[in-house]
Amino acid sequence: MSFSEPKRYYVERRIAERMTATGALSFASYFARLRTDVDGEVEHFVNAFTVNETYFYREDHQLRCLTTNLLAERLAVKGPSAAIRIWSVPCSTGEEPYSIAIWLLENWPLVDRHEIEIVASDIDTAALERAREGLFGKRALMRLPTEIVASYFTPEGPDAWRILADLRDSVRFTQVNIVKPEETRPNGRFDVVFCRNVLIYFDDTSRRIAAENLYENLEPGGFICLGHTESMSRISPLFEVQRFADAIVYRRPPGEPHG
Amino acid sequence: MPLIRRNATPAAASPPDAAKVLDALAGGTEQERWEAARAAPGIPGAAKALCDAARREASAGVREAMFTALTQIASPESVEQLVPLLRSDDAWLRTAALDALRAMKSLVGPYIPSLLHDANSDVRLLACELARDQPGKESAALLCELLETEQEPNVCASAVEVLAEIGDAEALPALARCEERFRGVSFLEFAIRITADRIRASSRKPRA
Amino acid sequence: MAEAGKRVLVVDDAALVRLYYRGALESHGYVVEEALNGLEALEKISGAAFDLLVVDVNMPQMDGLTFVAKLRSLALPVAATPVLITSTESGPQDFAAARVAGANFYVTKPVTPEQLVALAAMLCGIAA
Numbered sequence: 001m002s003f004s005e006p007k008r009y010y011v012e013r014r015i016a017e018r019m020t021a022t023g024a025l026s027f028a029s030y031f032a033r034l035r036t037d038v039d040g041e042v043e044h045f046v047n048a049f050t051v052n053e054t055y056f057y058r059e060d061h062q063l064r065c066l067t068t069n070l071l072a073e074r075l076a077v078k079g080p081s082a083a084i085r086i087w088s089v090p091c092s093t094g095e096e097p098y099s100i101a102i103w104l105l106e107n108w109p110l111v112d113r114h115e116i117e118i119v120a121s122d123i124d125t126a127a128l129e130r131a132r133e134g135l136f137g138k139r140a141l142m143r144l145p146t147e148i149v150a151s152y153f154t155p156e157g158p159d160a161w162r163i164l165a166d167l168r169d170s171v172r173f174t175q176v177n178i179v180k181p182e183e184t185r186p187n188g189r190f191d192v193v194f195c196r197n198v199l200i201y202f203d204d205t206s207r208r209i210a211a212e213n214l215y216e217n218l219e220p221g222g223f224i225c226l227g228h229t230e231s232m233s234r235i236s237p238l239f240e241v242q243r244f245a246d247a248i249v250y251r252r253p254p255g256e257p258h259g
Numbered sequence: 260m261p262l263i264r265r266n267a268t269p270a271a272a273s274p275p276d277a278a279k280v281l282d283a284l285a286g287g288t289e290q291e292r293w294e295a296a297r298a299a300p301g302i303p304g305a306a307k308a309l310c311d312a313a314r315r316e317a318s319a320g321v322r323e324a325m326f327t328a329l330t331q332i333a334s335p336e337s338v339e340q341l342v343p344l345l346r347s348d349d350a351w352l353r354t355a356a357l358d359a360l361r362a363m364k365s366l367v368g369p370y371i372p373s374l375l376h377d378a379n380s381d382v383r384l385l386a387c388e389l390a391r392d393q394p395g396k397e398s399a400a401l402l403c404e405l406l407e408t409e410q411e412p413n414v415c416a417s418a419v420e421v422l423a424e425i426g427d428a429e430a431l432p433a434l435a436r437c438e439e440r441f442r443g444v445s446f447l448e449f450a451i452r453i454t455a456d457r458i459r460a461s462s463r464k465p466r467a
Numbered sequence: 468m469a470e471a472g473k474r475v476l477v478v479d480d481a482a483l484v485r486l487y488y489r490g491a492l493e494s495h496g497y498v499v500e501e502a503l504n505g506l507e508a509l510e511k512i513s514g515a516a517f518d519l520l521v522v523d524v525n526m527p528q529m530d531g532l533t534f535v536a537k538l539r540s541l542a543l544p545v546a547a548t549p550v551l552i553t554s555t556e557s558g559p560q561d562f563a564a565a566r567v568a569g570a571n572f573y574v575t576k577p578v579t580p581e582q583l584v585a586l587a588a589m590l591c592g593i594a595a
Contacts, residue, residue, distance in 0.1 A: 101262055115263050170262035181297060182272040204362035208327040212297065215320075233506035237529050238320055241506075243513045258293035258321050319533075348560065350530040358527050384555060385525070412577050413555040420481045446577035449490075450483045 017229065018045055044228075054095045056102070056136075057143040059196065062225045063103040065247035066192060070223050071108065074191040077221055077254070083115040087190040087217065089178060090198050091120035094131030095140055097171045098163055100194070102144075102152055119187055121176035128173045134163040179206045184213040191219055197227035199235055211236035212259075221254035277302045284312040289321060296324040300331040310340040314352065326355045330362040338366050342374070345382045357385050364392045375401055380411040387417040391424060399426050403433035412444050419447070423454040428462045431455055473591045474498045474516065478508040478531065479523040479553070484576075488521060491580035492587060505529030509537065517548055518591045521583070522570075524554040524561075532568040539569035549590040553578060 015030070022041065024030035033041050057063065075082060088097040097120035104111050122128050137159045141149055153161035176183045178198070193214055199207050214224055215238045224239065225247065226232065232239045232250045239250035252259070275298035283295035285308070292312065299305040306329060313325040329337045337359075344356035360367050367389055374386035383405070390398035402418040403426075409415050415437055422430050438451040473496070477488045480503045489499045500515070502508040504526040512520075520538070522531040529537075535550050550572075552565040557575040565573040571590055574582060 104262075111261050114261060116261050117263050117265060166260055167262070170260065170264050172264045172266065185272070204358075205327070205330045205333070208323075208362070209331060212324055212327060231507070231510065233502075233504060233510055233528060236323070237506055238323060241510045241513055243510075248510065248514075256318075256320055257289045258318060258324075259290075350524050350532050350564070354525060354527060354530045357525075361527070381525075381555060416481070416483075416577060420483050423483065444577055445579050446484070446487055449487050453483060453486070 014045075054092045055140045055142060056095050056099045058095065058099070059228055060099075060103070060143070061246045062194070062249075063099065063107075065225075065244050065249065066100070067104065067108045068246060069244045070192050070249065071110070074219075074222070075110075075114075078191075081113065083117065084192075085117045085119070085188065085190045087119050087121065087187065087193045089119075089121040089176060089193065089195055090124075091122050091128075091131060091173070092124070093127050093136075093140075094120065094134060094163075094171070094173075095136070096120070096194060096196070097131070098134070098167060101167055101170060102148060106148065118171045119174060119190070120171050121174045121178075121187065123175065123177045125175055128175060131171075132168065132173055134168045136161050136163070178210045178213055181209075181213050181216065184217055187217060189219045189222070190217055191222050193218060193222070193224040195224060195226060197230070199226065200230055207235050211238060215239070215252055216259050218252040220252055220256065222252050224250045224252070226250065275299075275302065280305070281308050284308045284325075289318050292316070292318075292321050293324055296321060296328050299325075299328045306332050306334060306336040306340045310344070313355070314344075314347075319351075322351075322355065326359045330359045333363050333366060335366060338363060338370060342370060345374075345385050346379050353381070353385065357388060360389055361392060368393050371398065372401060375405050380414050383409070383411070383414045384417045387414070387421050391421045396427075396429075399430055402426070403430050406433045406437040409437075412441055412447050415441065416447055416450055419450045419454050423450075423457055426454065426458050428458060430458060434458075472496070472498060473518040473587075474500070475519045475521060475587060475591075476500050476502060476508060476511055476517045477521045478502045478505065478526070478534070479521075480504055480526045481523075484523070487580075488578075488583060491583050495584050495587075497587060505531060505534030505537070508534055512538070512545055512548070516545070519587055520548055520550045521587075522550055522552055523576075524552060524556070524565075532564055532570075535565075535568040535570050551586055551590055 019030045022030060022033055024033060034045055071084060074084065086100055088100060091097050097118050101118055104116060120131065135156065141161060149161065152167060153163055156162050174187060176187065178184055195214060199210060202210060218224060232241065240253050242249055242251050280295045280298050280302055281304065283291040284299065287295060296309065299309055309325045309329050313322050316322040316325060329341060341356045341359050344352050347353050371386055371390055371393065374389065375383055377383050377386065387402060390402055399422060402422055405418050406415055419434065434451050434455050438448055441447045475492050475497045477485050477499060479485050485501045492499050500511060502511050506529045508520065522534060524531040531552055538548065539546050550570045552570040552573045553576050554561055554573065555576050562573050572586060574586060
């Protein structure tokens with residue numbers, strides 16, 4: 001396989017990122033880690049190259065952070081019986097918002113004590129339609145344990161599982177271009193926003209506008225999770241960084257009188 | 260089932276009232292200034308109003324929104340309003356103006372030659388950064404020209420840093436002469452040596 | 468070496484400057500990390516302790532003086548991390564601005580390796 005110069009650079013950059021992330025001091029030591037899949041490195045490596053692909057429980061360390069830390073932080077501010085609003089944007093064909101729903105049902109001890117509203121948005125109406133249909137193939141489900149697939153999906157064909165109607169009905173899908181405040185604002189304010197792997201594709205100006213829109217859609221003190229290769233340090237100074245055991249997230253500062 | 264779905268009806272957004280926006284920029288509450296900044300693109304006279312307001316604005320977030328609006332307007336007027344801010348004593352204003360100008364790469368090109376000859380050395384230094392994103396070989400040539408006569412080592416350092424990325428073998432003579440002029444300035448010697456090495460290494464690589 | 472293991476975060480958007488400081492500091496036993504603007508620096512310090520921050524003023528997204536002011540508003544002990552500001556400016560108002568922001572020391576670029584190492588030793592000594 002021969003790479004053009006830009007593609008070779010792209011590959012080198014991805015490998016360099018993984019080496020930095022894992023603290024590998026040489027390619028040999030990184031390669032050893034990859035071959036033996038230390039700490040799930042194979043998935044991280046594949047993720048680094050397939051930023052566009054979506055599947056259930058992708059980057060689940062952020063879901064873990066959600067139920068371990070983020071919801072508790074929000075409830076500490078809002079009160080013990082408060083409702084929770086979560087936004088998945090862009091939601092593509094639904095893997096992310098449905099993952100959030102399943103994860104909460106499976107992993108949050110307090111899930112029955114709170115109203116949880118999940119809104120899922122995308123610019124692509126065809127993707128939204130497929131998300132509403134909730135039909136997924138083996139590749140999308142590859143990271144789900146078999147018990148989860150059995151509990152939440154009905155097989156409909158050799159490579160087709162449909163997510164339960166209860167779950168399809170519990171997510172609100174809206175069409176949104178995140179660069180347009182007139183389209184983002186009507187979705188209201190959220191406790192947690194997942195905005196993964198889309199801001200990197202925007203030009204500088206669009207990225208700034210999108211960051212300001214997302215800021216407006218967050219409750220003061222609310223959290224936003226970006227993709228694992230993304231950082232607000234290249235995007236916008238509006239957010240504070242907060243580091244938890246499972247993830248680095250960003251927060252709309254509480255108490256700012258604007259937005 | 261704790262997951263609930265609400266079917267909200269989006270509020271109809273009314274187009275912004277130009278006079279109200281300009282008023283709010285000049286004297287509204289923090290929330291009003293934030294909203295006005297975000298509504299400003301599309302309103303005549305907004306570029307000047309935004310820049311004037313940004314100079315006085317105390318809230319970092321509102322200032323950020325004002326600069327975003329200026330990059331969104333993306334007109335020659337925005338560029339001309341932003342360029343003087345490169346001379347500001349306030350580090351925040353300088354870097355915010357530079358970030359905004361960087362986001363308008365297609366408009367800022369014609370201003371770069373004169374910025375590289377500005378009387379203020381910090382402006383010349385920041386202008387080297389703007390040259391980084393310009394297409395074609397003209398910027399590299401301008402930076403090489405700067406290296407021949409620039410007296411300020413920090414401005415040369417900024418030019419060298421950018422040439423490490425956009426320079427080719429044609430830059431090597433100017434780099435060598437600059438190193439000669441600034442012999443003894445250890446950072447510049449270092450930067451020029453590394454940059455020249457990188458340029459030589461990349462011009463040896465086979466083109467794909 | 469007394470410096471062995473002292474951790475320095477170099478905050479500068481210029482890659483060549485970061486490389487230059489890294490060379491000077493590592494050859495004297497310091498452990499060096501990098502950030503390319505004030506926002507990235509805030510991320511780094513949220514994850515690890517540093518004995519010294521070397522911070523440039525002119526950086527995209529968040530300039531060095533804004534970063535230092537934010538640093539000083541965080542909780543202890545991070546807020547008390549020693550800071551060396553580096554800047555192209557050398558007028559008295561710039562020294563004053565650095566002091567107001569909360570910097571411990573201010574040096575005008577270009578910096579020599581000897582200057583950097585001497586300042587690092589002095590400022591890390593404060594923390595010890």
